[in-house]
Amino acid sequence: MMAAEGISAEALTRMARLSGTDPVVVLSGQRAEVLGMTPDARSVVLISAAEPLSVNHITRLSDPLNPEKPDAGLTVRSTDIPDWAQGAVALAKLSRLLPAAVVAPTTAEMADCFHVSAADVLSYRPIAARSLKRVAEARVPLADAEDARVVAFRPTDGGIEHLAIIVGHPDRDHPVLTRLHSECFTGDLLGSLRCDCGDQLRGAISQLSKSGGGVVLYLAQEGRGIGLINKLRAYELQDAGFDTLDANHQLGFDDDERTYLPAAEMLRLLGISQVRLLTNNPAKVEGLARHGVQVTERVPHVFPSNGHNARYLRTKATRSGHLF
Structure with a gap:
């Protein structure tokens, strides 16, 4: 192929x-x-x-x-x-x-070619998630949370890396304030106004610091799992009139290609079984619960819109069920 x-x-x-x-x-x-x-x-x-x-x-x-x-x-x-x-x-x-x-x-003439079974491809994502290991950890003082550490996770055989940003010293005997954040190069790093990702990331870190501690899981799921290049393609389609979900469909993707199994496995490895989830997205609550993490509370995480992301946020509310 x-x-x-x-x-x-x-x-x-x-x-x-x-x-x-x-x-x-x-x-x-x-x-x-x-x-x-x-x-x-x-x-x-x-x-x-x-x-x-x-x-x-x-x-x-x-x-x-x-x-x-x-x-x-x-x-x-x-x-x-x-x-x-x-x-x-x-x-x-x-x-x-x-x-x-x-x-x-x-x-028959191609018998010596490298073969991968379809079953192996289809089972890769859950296997990679369940094989995540802690591979590195370092103290990383942040502008809004000087007492912070970053823990890196990677599948045993290599692959996509996910990060946990641990702010302060969360009490694992009680539900830990937690944010699942999909990486967003344009929003987190460039300060793009097309989304609210940068505000959500920095706002979460600040809120964790003020509340005494918690965890941000920084997941390698750019563009709701379609990758940066495809996200840029989706932006071009949005500029042509499609909303964020229909742009995904035009490219051939589902509304949301993410899985929350990696997040659940990271929490397990961090010794966290109960969370207060900082999110507007009910699918994240359901996704963690499906993989054995108890969500004791959904904590709203809302930021002001602007002229560039108002339609995007409206679509998330009306078509994806986000709670603003």
Whole structure:
């Protein structure tokens, strides 16, 4: 398989030659629904054509920023989808690429090629989360919390790193004031006005310090789990009129691609089983509870809007159920 966004004419020719058949395109259900190919956004679809698919065909199918529409006459399969198709989309998402892939079957001549089972790809995220280990820790005085430490977590075999910012000395015998914060390069570092992430991060650290201590889990889940590049693509779509959720769908992603299993595992490793959760998002409360963390209280975490993020915050309230 190859990611659709990296395909070239040479790669298509090579795949067809090696497999002895024409490659097919696999799209996420969200992208297929946007294109009107299936009414069910949960399914993955396989797309083929009477003639071999070209790079232009594939780009039209996978890239919402391409103004040209997909060609008519495509064959769309949305039932009895094989595991390898599900695995291809999952692998693209893990790689922070558009969730679309070009796939061709292997042959006996390719037996010495490196193989990864679809089951292994589909199970990677929970396995990586459950294998998180504390790998480093340091005192890091912060502007709003001089008594702070950063603890780094990483899967046993390497991979994405998550951080815990521990402010003060939280009492683990009582529910710990906790914030789950998905990394946001544009908001946290650049001070972007398109979101409220920077305000939420700095506000959480300040509130933890004033209340005697707590934890911010800084999760490597940029753009609600789609990655920075795809978030920038979503911004371009938002500038064209889509809201934050519909922009995700245009790209082929769900409303929210995050999982809160890493957060639950980090809390377990920190010896925290009960939290007062600093959030406006009920899904975070439900996500932690699903993975064994008791949320004794949801603590509101609201900041003023501005002319650039008012629509974004309104969408979170009306379509994602955030409580402001």
